[in-house]
Amino acid sequence: MTNPTLTTLLNHRSIRKFTDEKLTTAEVTTLVDAAQHTPTSTFSQQYSIISVTDPEKLAVLGDITGHHWLEKSGHFFLFLADQYRNSQLVTATPATIANLHSTDKFLASIFDASIAVEAMVVAGESMGLGSTIMGSILNDVPRLIDLFHLPELTFPVFGLAVGHPAEKPECKPRMPQELIHFTNDYQPLTADSAPLAAYNKVITDYYQKRGDHPNAESFTHHVANELARDPKQRAKLNQALEYQGFLQHH
Ligand SMILES: Cc1cc2nc3c(=O)[nH]c(=O)nc-3n(C[C@H](O)[C@H](O)[C@H](O)COP(=O)(O)O)c2cc1C
Structure with missing residues (x-):
């Protein structure tokens, strides 16, 4: 079975080298539009996206991730889990506060951001663009909180570097x-x-x-190597989650 959507999905590969061409405003708007049309948990739209265009901020992101190539991408998006917007819509009562700070709502905002980012990846690929999702922004969440003035009940989840591909890596084979x-x-x-x-x-x-x-x-070695990494690298994650007010109620 084949159709253009399946062809796009089955030809996915992350792109880490881009031409100098920046995305147009119309392309950026279309990508955000695609992300926004994903399903969201309880239709509460619990994520936000920051376009990072300031070269100084991009350089900091390059330092945090170790991926300086992101500075040469055609556009960089930062995806946030976000319960803060909705917290501003409701009157604080013990029940609303418990809800907003709950594990359930934290997970919901992670789901919403995750589904949205992948829609942007696929939309970009359908437009001839390439991208890489970047979890490595989590290497220094406190710095991101400062840099982007992230309020409580928000949390950076991933970056997405998008651009016109200047490489065509082989598709990585998936498991049987x-x-x-x-x-x-x-x-x-x-x-x-x-x-x-x-x-x-x-x-x-x-x-x-x-x-x-x-x-x-081999894949087995790859997983072993990934799991052998020192988890202390991300030791600040729990504190950052707490600092942002997440995971404080069941
Ligand atoms: C949540 C998540 C975080 C990722 N973080 C990074 C990253 O920080 N740097 C990077 O180069 N690739 C990152 N990737 C891309 C993966 O390495 C890539 O998807 C995987 O190796 C499979 O390759 P493919 O996307 O080309 O099929 C991330 C992917 C996901 C889904």
Whole structure:
């Protein structure tokens, strides 16, 4: 089965090199429009987007993420979980306060921002643009709070660097469906899983071909390496969440 939407979705790859061409105002508006048409939890639209155009702020984002290439993107969006806007719409009562500061509402705002960012990715790709979602902004949330004057009940979730692609990396192969899509019951991995072994080989071949991973790691190695990273790098996250007023009620 194929159609233009499926073709766009199945050809996704993150783009980290861009031409010098900036996005037009109309393109930016269209991307935000696409993001806004996603489903949102309880139709409460619990996210915000900041377009970062100030070169000094972009340079700080380059430092925080270690991805200085974002400064050369055609446009940079910062996605926020946002209960602050809605907090301004209601009269504070013990019930509304408990709700706004709850785990449930924090998650809802993360869901809303996550779904919105992916719509922007796909919309951009349908327009010939490329992008990369950046969770690495979380390396220094307190600095982002200061830099963008983020009020309580907001939290930066990801950046999105968008632009006209100046590279076309191979699509990264995904897992065989049997490892990720189950029917009726969860299926744990078995130690001798043949689909996993096959996938590990696919990923090793992929990295070898791409030439930027000297050790041509398998998927298993990749996950092990990611999990071996020092979690202290993001030690300030819990404090930042608390500082912003999130996760304070069940
Ligand atoms: C939540 C999230 C955070 C990410 N953060 C980063 C990041 O900080 N830097 C980066 O280069 N890529 C980042 N990525 C992109 C992933 O590395 C990429 O999607 C993954 O390797 C699969 O490659 P593909 O998008 O080309 O298919 C992120 C993706 C997601 C969904």
